[in-house]
Amino acid sequence: MRSRTKVPLSAAFKPLSPIAPEAQASGLAVVEHINRLLAPLHFQLKGCAWSPFGNFIATPHDSEDVPKLPEALPRILQDMYKVPFSHLTFDSTSFVVVYNLPLGPADNWTDPSTLALSLMAQNNISEPLPASPGRWLANPDRYKGTSASLRLSLSPQAKVTILKSGSLFYEGRPHPVCAFTAAKTKPNQCRRCWRLGHSEAWCRRTNPVCGSCSQDHPSHHHNSVAPNAPHLCVLCKDAHPSWTRWCVNRHIQLAAQPPLPKKRPTAPAALKKKAVPGGVVGATISGTVSVTDPAGDVTTIL
Template sequence: MRSKAKAPLSAAFKPLSPIAPDAQASGLAVIEHINRVLAPSHFQLKGCAWSPFGNFIATPHSPEDVDRLPGILPRILQDMFKVPFAHLTFDLSSLVVVYNLPLGSPGKWTDPTAMALALMAQNNITEPLPASPGRWLANPDRHKGATASLRLSLSPQAKAAILKSGSLFFEGRPHPVRAFTAAKTKPNQCRSCWRLGHSEAWCRRATPVCGSCSQDHPSHHHSTVAPNAPHYCPPLPKKARAQKPKAASSKAAPSGTVASSINVSASSVTDPAGNVTTHL
């Protein structure tokens, strides 16, 4: 049986003019202000965040209210940030990702629409494309590489054909293609510094932090670098903890003997051959 598609939990809104990171306000004060304006609409936001690409992500208390946000929230955001906002919509069924495409010169990346059209032309694909067929999956303010992945919007027929081939050619070189999966609405957690809001690919910390003891070494080195360091991670639930066997006595009882709960005083003597004689 096929699992039913889950309803979206959040809605994303893109500012039509860039907003500087220091001006991207969020937090409880922003939520309270938006909820005061939303009061006549009889629904409230549970949380909000800014994505790495500068989009505002809003999460209402009920998933049923996600569809109501596009008609109300852009006006509220424009009043707050003095910039018009547009609701981001896309169809996951027609999106693919093309990996390791050249970005162009630093500070002047190749236009993603032009890259999408070039890919179609060089691979003899004549399917019509939407107005904005491509988007770079990289942040210009942080990305330091010369290549990046391109999210490409296609017709379902073109997507099926491209995924079957597994690659697209650009300037004679093959580039892998995979189906696009939307990012989770939950905040990312970096597995290098363990902070929220980014992944390890975007981490700026020079040295990783151990997820067990919080010292400056990779988590997978913990057992060899600092095995005796105290743990600072949250404890596991009791049902997930493995029961440790009780420590065995220093000397095993001779085979064939039965342990007794009666305490009896005894003395043992070991001869040079290693034989133990017990006197009760």
């Protein structure tokens, strides 16, 4: 069975200039009209909708047809609404981090993408998410806590709105949110032992560690000494080199402090409408404490 969380079920299209709410038609007639034009391409829409951010969301019957939408729909939508539409894509600039979410059972963490989808639903955000929208910022093999931070991939508009509100609600509790900024920080990664938090000049290891395979040889000897040794990351023990950027960034983000909670987290409805001043009373959010020890090991206490 195809996983619903891995494959995007729909695609979003952003008009060059906003379409007036009264012109945002999405009824059966619209679907039928679009389907007539899609007929030569051998796929059909199941439905369409307008997101709170004024983007057109199209859902084909078969999620395998989602990649065909960017080819066909902008032209059709431009004919219908008389403005150019562009396909909304997702990139690393659209990551946010949601703090202190429950991981679920210790031996079987909640699927991060499923959690991402429930977060969207519980906060009335109907914008579609990209494939694999969530990633836990913790390593199941080593992390012993019961809650962790989740990295969410979002459309740029959803990101702006969520960051403005400062928190996302999960099962009734507000969780602080901040932009995933690790990529902008230059990591202080030791090229002798590949740990974070010190440079080679301060490394206390007598023998260098290979950044490719984690064995006891200098990284530049790897191809002559152990050319067939598989990749093994010093930081997370996964099968990639220790300098892999997203892994390094994840460990930097783990060491970062969550933002201070805003005084008055606003209710999920505030994501759609302007917050009513004095509407919701803030809840106390316990902070996350992360410590980087001299060896570069990052410990996050939640």
